[in-house]
Amino acid sequence: MITAYSPTGTTTAGLPAAPAPPDSSIFGRVHLGYIVIETRKFSDWERFGRDAIGLHVDTPTGDVLRFRLDDHKTRFLLRRGPAEDVMAIGWQIDDHESFDGVLARVIAHGVPLVELRPEEAQLRGVERAVRFPGPNGLVQELFTRAHTTTEPLVAVASGGFVTGESGLGHVAVVTKNPHQMRGYYSTVFDARLSDYIDETISGARMKIRFMRVNERHHSIAIANMRDAPLNPVRTRVQHLNIQVTELDDMMQAYQRTKELGFGITMSMGQHTNDKELSFYARTPSGFEWETGWNPIVIDENAWEPTTHQGISIWGHRPEVDKFVNAFTRVREAVGNLGHHEDPVAALSGPGIADD
Ligand SMILES: [Fe+2]
Structure with a gap:
């Protein structure tokens, strides 16, 4: 378990030091960035997402389905598994200072943080991310930079989405x-x-x-x-x-x-x-x-x-x-x-x- 997190990007186990909590509010610098869903019903979800709702669908591997709404590579990440539920929500934080500030708050309250493995961050379409427990089992994840693509959306909802x-x-x-x-x-x-x-x-x-x-x-x-x-x-x-x-x-x-x-x-x-x-x-x-x-x-x-x-x-x-x-x-x-x-x-x- 990681009990401290260095803002320079490396995780450190067991260190007591944590960056000071921010004095100022981060309101306005936080945006719902992605959703992680676990399901075994990939073909039903593909029909639902693409054919019914009108989303852009990517299928990088047989165990992953991704929906795009905009130039972010991932807005919805569907993983194969039995839960049939949303497992995590990812929040985009505008700048590293605010990002580190949120981490500092979490650490200061004694809640463990874990940095996602690079391949997990990749699936979410972000450079790096951390996760920590959220209420009712809804894991909270944080990132600052999303991987974007210039490939146009192939979506039935041709007018696009507000993000x-x-x-x-x-x-x-x-x-x-x-x-x-x-x-x-x-x-x-x-x-x-x-x-x-x-x-x-x-x-x-x-x-x-x-x-x-x-x-x-x-x-x-x-x-x-x-x-x-x-x-x-x-x-x-x-x-x-x-x-x-x-x-x-x-x-x-x-x-x-x-x-x-x-x-x-x-x-x-x-x-x-x-x-x-x-x-x-x-x-x-x-x-x-x-x-x-x-x-x-x-x-x-x-x-x-x-x-x-x-x-x-x-x-x-x-x-x-x-x-x-x-x-x-x-x-x-x-x-x-x-x-x-x-x-x-x-x-x-x-x-x-x-x-
Ligand atoms: Fe609603």
Whole structure:
């Protein structure tokens, strides 16, 4: 285990020295960079990613599938394995000073860091990266430089995707420990609260916190059931989100996804808080995938967190068989009753209470 990390790029085991934590916030210098998924369903994922959603697909080896959204060589890395889940999320940090600053925070809280082997960094399309534990088993990885390519995207979604400053999209999680999870992302990345949504789904009251680390309204959404410490979702994420540039690409992806037989978990609709138009589909691994268009961009000088009632202004209705949906939810909730969530307490502190 590596307990200290040198900012010069070499890992050192057992050394007590660590760079001083940064005084200044790294807000705005953090961007969701890539997602690592483990699955055995490569052919289903290839159909889902390329033929339904409209992504560029690369298959460097038989055990790896990669999706591109832009000039980054990897935005989604799919590895062969049994989990059927998201295993890690990679954050791009703008500069080495901020990168070292985040490492210093992690080390100062006594949480172990590991540098990825060069071949692992290569698969992720980055020069080098480190990883450390994240809440609910979602490993956090950091990098500064992505390998890029000038090869044009070969994607059905011909208008391309919104990434850049906003990062690749967002990740939504359900947790039994929402206050600690909010504390974690605030401690590590200086994440800010954008707003809350209160929603009731099948009689269960949910609260969702939307956290941003840059101009994107949220890069992480943290949901919990208000009346019971339950997590009905088997996977580490409830859904992933990407943003298309053109409305037409979202509507055509919706139609293709339906025609190819992937379950539409929520039809097209518009969210109350970030105003994004989107639809949700069930991925081959079971978690959901939101394809969206035109969310608002936050102006830091004119933003006040509020609470919205309900997730949608209109639409977002389930289209897959409702009985199967309810049955699946109950089965997963029962299956998850004994599931232990590690909140990574060293980095979440007492948490940030909000209800
Ligand atoms: Fe979302």
